[in-house]
Amino acid sequence: MRIGQLARRSGVSVRALRYYEEQRLLESARTPGGQRDYPDEALERVQLIQDLFAAGLSSRTVVELLPCVSTGVATPAMLDQLIIERDRIAARIQDLTRAKTKLGRVIENVTAAKVVQD
Amino acid sequence: MRIGQLARRSGVSVRALRYYEEQRLLESARTPGGQRDYPDEALERVQLIQDLFAAGLSSRTVVELLPCVSTGVATPAMLDQLIIERDRIAARIQDLTRAKTKLGRVIENVTAAKVVQD
DNA sequence: CCTAAACCTGACGTCGACGTGAGGTACGAG
DNA sequence: CTCGTACCTCACGTCGACGTCAGGTTTAGG
Numbered sequence: 001m002r003i004g005q006l007a008r009r010s011g012v013s014v015r016a017l018r019y020y021e022e023q024r025l026l027e028s029a030r031t032p033g034g035q036r037d038y039p040d041e042a043l044e045r046v047q048l049i050q051d052l053f054a055a056g057l058s059s060r061t062v063v064e065l066l067p068c069v070s071t072g073v074a075t076p077a078m079l080d081q082l083i084i085e086r087d088r089i090a091a092r093i094q095d096l097t098r099a100k101t102k103l104g105r106v107i108e109n110v111t112a113a114k115v116v117q118d
Numbered sequence: 119m120r121i122g123q124l125a126r127r128s129g130v131s132v133r134a135l136r137y138y139e140e141q142r143l144l145e146s147a148r149t150p151g152g153q154r155d156y157p158d159e160a161l162e163r164v165q166l167i168q169d170l171f172a173a174g175l176s177s178r179t180v181v182e183l184l185p186c187v188s189t190g191v192a193t194p195a196m197l198d199q200l201i202i203e204r205d206r207i208a209a210r211i212q213d214l215t216r217a218k219t220k221l222g223r224v225i226e227n228v229t230a231a232k233v234v235q236d
Numbered sequence: 237c238c239t240a241a242a243c244c245t246g247a248c249g250t251c252g253a254c255g256t257g258a259g260g261t262a263c264g265a266g
Numbered sequence: 267c268t269c270g271t272a273c274c275t276c277a278c279g280t281c282g283a284c285g286t287c288a289g290g291t292t293t294a295g296g
Binding site for chain 2: 282283284285286291292293
Binding site: 241251256 | 268271273274290
């Protein structure tokens with residue numbers, strides 16, 4: 001599979017895929033002409049990378065954790081890092097939940113005020 | 119209250135407070151000498167701004183929503199925006215929850231493998 | 237009056253995940 | 267062989283929420 005097709009299938013840009021390779025998140029074989037050639041598994045990998053980015057991990061962290069996320073084998077340091085990131089995500093969820101509740105209350109207030117006004 | 123004290127009380131930097139003013143998120147009176155002088159309510163306001171930033175809102179969005187968040191009065195457009203942001207936060211929470219679950223499973227796998235190995 | 241600490245206004249630097257444009261090469265269809 | 271499209275490698279631009287440095291002013295205390 002070439003880069004354009006992988007981009008369309010995964011929903012990320014061609015530029016992003018090259019960036020992933022630059023950051024050593026994603027490898028590619030090359031055609032004799034020098035064009036990238038991806039195996040089918042690359043699709044899952046790109047989706048995994050996207051998930052981790054969406055969770056707020058940096059590319060540096062992702063590159064450290066990708067091996068154990070995909071293989072299930074981890075060094076103690078990697079396990080620590082995994083736990084740190086999971087806890088960070090949990091804390092972030094707390095923050096967002098609080099903010100959502102706050103906005104929800106504002107919406108209720110505003111709506112109530114409007115109803116009264118009507 | 120002067121800027122340094124507000125910074126210490128709210129836990130944000132002096133630079134950040136000046137930035138908030140630049141973005142019209144926060145007002146200040148001035149002493150005859152030109153130094154910022156904040157009322158006590160500024161503390162709550164800064165905390166509110168922080169909460170909204172933490173929820174991923176941009177300063178532009180915050181400046182649009184601050185009036186109704188603090189006063190409870192909103193135009194229809196503001197109400198729409200409030201709902202959009204709340205839903206965006208909810209979606210973000212979903213993403214993070216999925217990622218957290220995924221990392222949790224990886225941690226379980228790794229831990230299980232290690233226990234077996236022991 | 238003097239000094240140190242806190243404050244002021246520019247204005248440039250940062251970081252991460254790409255976007256974007258330039259200038260050139262590879263590939264598949266006809 | 268040729269054309270159009272996809273691809274290649276630099277390499278600079280972007281955006282947002284500040285950090286940081288420079289050079290000067292204000293304030294509170296002794």
